[in-house]
Amino acid sequence: MARPRIIILGSCDTKLGETLFLRNQITKSGEAEALLVDVGHIPVQNDQIDVTNLELAARRSVDAAASLAELSRAEYIKYMIECATPFVEELYQKDQIHGIVSAAGSSGTSLATAVMRNALPIGFPKLMVSTMASGDVKHLIEETDITLMYSVVDIAGTNFILNQILTNAAGAIAGAATAYYQSQSKPHAEGESQRKKRIGITMFGVTTPCADAIRSHLVSNYAYEVYVFHATGSGGKAMERLVREKQLDAVLDITTTEIADEVVGGVLSAGPQRLTAAAQAGIPQVVSVGACDMVNFGPRDTVPPEFTSAGNKRILFEHNPAVTLMRTTPEECVLIAGFIASALQDHVVRPDLVKVLLPTGGISMIATPSQPFYHPESDAALFETLEKRLDGSGIEVRRDDRAINDKDFALLAAESLVELIRKTEAEK
Incomplete structure (x- = not known):
């Protein structure tokens, strides 16, 4: 034997x-x-x-x-x-x-x-x-x-x-x-053509309602298997790795907050290759800017002095005793948007299989009106830079006036991915 x-x-x-x-x-x-x-x-x-x-x-x-x-x-x-x-x-x-x-x-x-x-x-x-x-x-x-x-x-x-x-x-x-x-x-019970589509979704605490709604919708209505990745640096890297290993068929990259940490210097960066794997693989990809309003640090006393000095005092929010969040500025949002645009433009092999969704009503749970990270100027810099940088790239960029955690925005994101998946299926 x-x-x-x-x-x-x-x-x-x-x-x-x-x-x-x-x-x-x-x-x-x-x-x-x-x-x-x-x-x-x-x-x-x-x-x-x-x-x-x-x-x-x-x-x-x-x-x-x-x-x-x-x-x-x-x-x-x-x-x-x-x-x-x-x-x-x-x-x-x-x-x-x-x-x-x-x-x-x-x-x-x-x-x-x-x-x-x-x-x-x-x-x-x-x-x-x-x-x-x-x-x-x-x-x-x-x-x-x-x-x-x-x-x-x-x-x-x-x-x-x-x-x-x-x-x-x-x-x-x-x-x-x-x-x-x-x-x-073991012999496969189903033929390869009937295997469930494997979908990766990125999530953070402040985008959990969106990710949960997407996951529930896709699992309930389609023959999809959903993998949720916690966007804490390792989570983003893991999703990129699984795409490269051909263990994911499509990606709903709703939460790209790790890019804010990479650009600004937070503790949850997923590295400079973030957002490249799906583009290079030519698989369906829906991207959003979830939690790009924040940079992550440890306990409050670990926030670097350049962000707490009298001349550069930043908006901080204690998520829990071990995590302190810092609101991104308009200048930083321009850099974040530039990173996203470059990662997609420089690596994409099928621009028609990539969509960028911009929830203008709020990009995280704490970036909506009356919440501590509500800062329209920063969000505007993020949205406008992405639109400008991706103009003419063949990648669709769409604004939506709802917040990222609005259930209808989640359904829009989910159905946008379904549309791209069906496009690839029709090509076979």
């Missing part, structure tokens, strides 16, 4: 005993196979290593393989990521692996998690046992679904505590890989 196969990334020059223990725990029940790949710095000879670091390096450059040990630590980590990533990706594409695991310290964790992020899609089982798992792990996980397990003790020789943790890790990755393997092996 076929079994799932788990790839183990091991720094065998420094963690051989621990890695072999992990391998043994995975394979001893006979329910899963293991492929041990050495991503260590110094070559190691051991019969249980299936792919050596020299073999990995040789796939990229014969000369580099001979001098691998001469690289500095930083150079070696970067180089081994470049060697291991295409190797692991190739195994995944051929359906030859069904889970990945590693156990390492700081350098090995950086290496292994980079390979996991770069080579494997969301949904593929990924487990990292690490001495770093109890600290700031954002740079290790980014927008992916890597599972981290804290090693508690250093991975420096087997002992009772570490062995138990590695045993648990083996059980966890074997179980996840088995579930993944079985799900991939």
